[in-house]
Amino acid sequence: MKRTLLALDGAFVLGLGLYMLLLTQTEVYTAFMNPKFRPLTAAAAVGFCIVGSAFLVRPAGGTDILRTLCFAILGMLALHAGSGTLKGSAGFAVKPPPEVRAVPDPYVVRNGDRYLKSNPARLFLSAQADPAALSDQRYVTRGVVKRSAQLDRLGKFALLRGNMVCCLADAIAMGMIVAGEGIPAPRDGDWIVVFGRVQPLPEGVPITDLGGTAEAPFSMVQDRAFLAAEAIEKMERPRFPYVFELPSSGKGPLRLTGGDDDF
Amino acid sequence: MSRIAVSIVLEAAPFLLLGSLLSAAVDRYVDMGRIASRIPQGAIGRIMVGLLGGMLMPICECGSVPLARRLLEKGVPPLSAVTYMLAAPVINPVVVLSTYVAFSGNLQMVAGRVLAVAGSAALTGWLCRGCLRADRPADSNRSVSLPDLNHPHAHGAEHFSAGGRTCRMVLDLLSSGASEFLEMGKYLVLGALASAAFKVFLPWQLVQTLAGNASLSIVVLMILAVLLCVCSEADAFVAASFVYVPPAAQLGFMALGAMVDLKLMGMYFSAFPKKMAWMLVIVPVACVFGFTFFFRMVGQIGG
Numbered sequence: 001m002k003r004t005l006l007a008l009d010g011a012f013v014l015g016l017g018l019y020m021l022l023l024t025q026t027e028v029y030t031a032f033m034n035p036k037f038r039p040l041t042a043a044a045a046v047g048f049c050i051v052g053s054a055f056l057v058r059p060a061g062g063t064d065i066l067r068t069l070c071f072a073i074l075g076m077l078a079l080h081a082g083s084g085t086l087k088g089s090a091g092f093a094v095k096p097p098p099e100v101r102a103v104p105d106p107y108v109v110r111n112g113d114r115y116l117k118s119n120p121a122r123l124f125l126s127a128q129a130d131p132a133a134l135s136d137q138r139y140v141t142r143g144v145v146k147r148s149a150q151l152d153r154l155g156k157f158a159l160l161r162g163n164m165v166c167c168l169a170d171a172i173a174m175g176m177i178v179a180g181e182g183i184p185a186p187r188d189g190d191w192i193v194v195f196g197r198v199q200p201l202p203e204g205v206p207i208t209d210l211g212g213t214a215e216a217p218f219s220m221v222q223d224r225a226f227l228a229a230e231a232i233e234k235m236e237r238p239r240f241p242y243v244f245e246l247p248s249s250g251k252g253p254l255r256l257t258g259g260d261d262d263f
Numbered sequence: 264m265s266r267i268a269v270s271i272v273l274e275a276a277p278f279l280l281l282g283s284l285l286s287a288a289v290d291r292y293v294d295m296g297r298i299a300s301r302i303p304q305g306a307i308g309r310i311m312v313g314l315l316g317g318m319l320m321p322i323c324e325c326g327s328v329p330l331a332r333r334l335l336e337k338g339v340p341p342l343s344a345v346t347y348m349l350a351a352p353v354i355n356p357v358v359v360l361s362t363y364v365a366f367s368g369n370l371q372m373v374a375g376r377v378l379a380v381a382g383s384a385a386l387t388g389w390l391c392r393g394c395l396r397a398d399r400p401a402d403s404n405r406s407v408s409l410p411d412l413n414h415p416h417a418h419g420a421e422h423f424s425a426g427g428r429t430c431r432m433v434l435d436l437l438s439s440g441a442s443e444f445l446e447m448g449k450y451l452v453l454g455a456l457a458s459a460a461f462k463v464f465l466p467w468q469l470v471q472t473l474a475g476n477a478s479l480s481i482v483v484l485m486i487l488a489v490l491l492c493v494c495s496e497a498d499a500f501v502a503a504s505f506v507y508v509p510p511a512a513q514l515g516f517m518a519l520g521a522m523v524d525l526k527l528m529g530m531y532f533s534a535f536p537k538k539m540a541w542m543l544v545i546v547p548v549a550c551v552f553g554f555t556f557f558f559r560m561v562g563q564i565g566g
Binding site: 009010012013016020023031033037041043044047048050051052054055057058059060061064066067070071073077078080081165166167168169170172208209210211217218219220246 | 265266267268269270271272273274276277280281284365431433434435437438439440441442443444445446448449452453455456458459462463465470471472491492493494498500501505
């Protein structure tokens with residue numbers, strides 16, 4: 001019994017290493033972690049494979065059924081988590097090499113006007129740094145609609161995107177208040193594309209009744225600026241609903257950092 | 264829920280493995296008698312050793328527990344080992360820099376975080392002295408009564424050549440590291456599960472409303488820090504995202520989360536005597552609350 005439990009423990013450590021290694025080689029990684037941590041996870045995965053193998057060859061310490069059970073549960077969770085929030089069957093496909101990935105055009109042209117692509121979380125952070133600096137540019141951004149009693153009273157709605165700072169556990173839905181003259185408010189939970197300009201709000205209106213979205217249980221919306229919508233288009237939920245913005249993102253120039261899904 | 268739990272494990276596991284391997288290396292290869300004999304006898308000196316160790320040896324909170332446990336077992340005074348364990352995840356250059364970046368160069372937040380954690384760590388270390396059998400002289404060998412996690416091998420008399428001995432030593436070190444990881448890892452898994460459940464089932468709208476209340480925000484953010492189990496490398500970015508709460512509450516979130524959270528509580532109760540584990544939970548909570556309250560008062564006076 002003791003040998004079996006120790007062998008299982010070693011197999012779980014080795015299995016954890018192999019699972020982490022597989023994740024780092026696939027797109028699925030971004031469903032759990034910010035991709036900037038990929039090298040760290042890969043290095044740790046190799047470490048787990050080595051110590052797991054060493055433990056299988058020469059087990060140390062005593063046995064503990066609870067710990068074996070815990071790691072068995074972890075294995076089941078990993079299987080159940082699958083490819084996470086990534087849509088489509090290519091989730092575990094190896095990510096394409098850099099030379100194959102097309103550099104996305106940072107602009108969308110609509111009715112002769114150029115709109116800079118930016119995601120709602122980055123607009124939030126940029127507006128936080130300097131709300132006035134964004135107003136000389138047209139933006140196109142995509143996100144999920146969130147309505148609340150407070151926003152309905154103001155005739156506005158929120159456009160949010162799940163922002164993963166480090167891992168999925170710390171994801172926060174961040175975004176902008178949207179208002180548009182003559183544009184009907186979309187339904188709560190709809191994914192939409194908004195074309196418009198960012199305008200500073202003369203007086204901050206903290207919105208405290210937003211709640212969460214399907215992607216993140218906690219939301220925050222910018223109260224120093226809003227997005228004045230010129231047009232709204234409904235869209236399918238993107239293949240990958242999260243973005244990876246750090247608070248420092250708002251200080252830099254607005255640019256695409258995560259490929260075609262990143263606006 | 265499974266995705267969130269897996270992501271917490273993926274985030275913390277590399278640091279726990281590093282701490283477990285360091286702990287195994289300390290156990291086998293570091294002559295703590297010589298090191299411990301150089302640790303000062305005075306309280307201030309011992310605290311400074313713990314803080315300096317934390318600055319020079321960056322390690323995440325999950326990794327610091329097995330290492331501190333091993334240091335205590337080897338005779339390092341609790342005042343140094345506990346101060347190191349609680350302070351290392353925050354006062355190291357990596358986390359100081361990430362706090363600086365997350366708060367866009369706000370030195371008040373960086374200094375506030377370092378002071379809150381260093382102060383809480385030192386006080387907790389000082390109070391933990393009585394929880395172990397004794398605050399033993401620094402040059403003692405095996406010392407304190409701690410739950411035995413890692414039984415040594417019992418492979419009988421084995422004879423190896425020099426190369427074989429090296430190979431066996433490396434294998435033993437790696438295997439001990441794995442054993443230590445498994446022991447602490449079970450609390451990581453349980454903590455991740457509990458944290459994921461809280462994340463999914465908490466009434467977030469109520470939390471957001473309470474966090475927006477100036478007088479409740481510090482307590483709410485401190486409770487969130489314990490429940491969410493965010494790694495100390497990343498929690499500054501999460502705290503900075505709570506833009507509607509006062510800076511004192513953001514500070515409380517960052518300072519407490521690195522010392523007390525669900526997974527760490529499991530590790531404390533597994534690695535240390537019960538009385539000491541309670542101290543490791545209660546004292547940092549009280550210290551951080553006091554410090555952040557003071558920080559808020561000073562902010563109000565200043566601003």
